[in-house]
Amino acid sequence: MKKNKTHQLVLFAMFASLTTVMTLLFRIPIPSAQGYVNIGDTILLLAALILGPAAGFWAGAIGSALADMIAGYAMYIPFTFFVKGLEG
Template sequence: MRNERLRRLTLAALLLALSVVLGRFFVIPIPWTHGYINLCDAGILIAALLLGPAYGTAVGGFGGMFLDLLSGYPQYALFSLIAHGLEGLTTGYLGQRAGSRRGYQCLALACGVVVMAACYFFSDSLMYHTWMVGILSIGGNLLQGVIGGALALWLTPHLRKRM
């Protein structure tokens, strides 16, 4: 029991580090929203599917926040903590119920990505005092989430075999 908890905690820490590294090295800036597209969602969604909602929330929230602080976007840090934390929570909760059924995992990933994009819509609208910036951010955030979800869907079964 104690060994299993340590193994899960270690994997969560590695996935947190992986999401920050992936997010830092694969960056595509989006000028109209002052944000960027990155691959941090892959680590978040893998953690959520493999380890469940608690670890998905922690990896998502802290990974998104640390990435923004390291990337020079401290104004987004609190919003990323919430948006990616809720993404990990939603995906982890629904993914736990899905088990290894591929179709339900896709639905869990889609719900998590939509929650994240909705959070960034509200945060961008609030920060820039216009809902137009929020609308412009939806496409980039959905694209980032879909790419991360596709990687998570592809890698999770292979990682689950090794656990």
């Protein structure tokens, strides 16, 4: 089934928002590192497996960067954008 660009954009946005939610909802703080462990990576890897590397890149980059912004880790947004994007 061929997907049009609107359908693909909606799927990218859905996976990015799910990455954000899963990152913020299930986080385990690490006091010594001033960070946290989360399961948002599972969503971006799922996006990459189902929709391809472009979806994994955008879901990881945008979703994880938004989670950093919402959680108060704004100084890590540029680093997170590229690292999580490449992970996807």
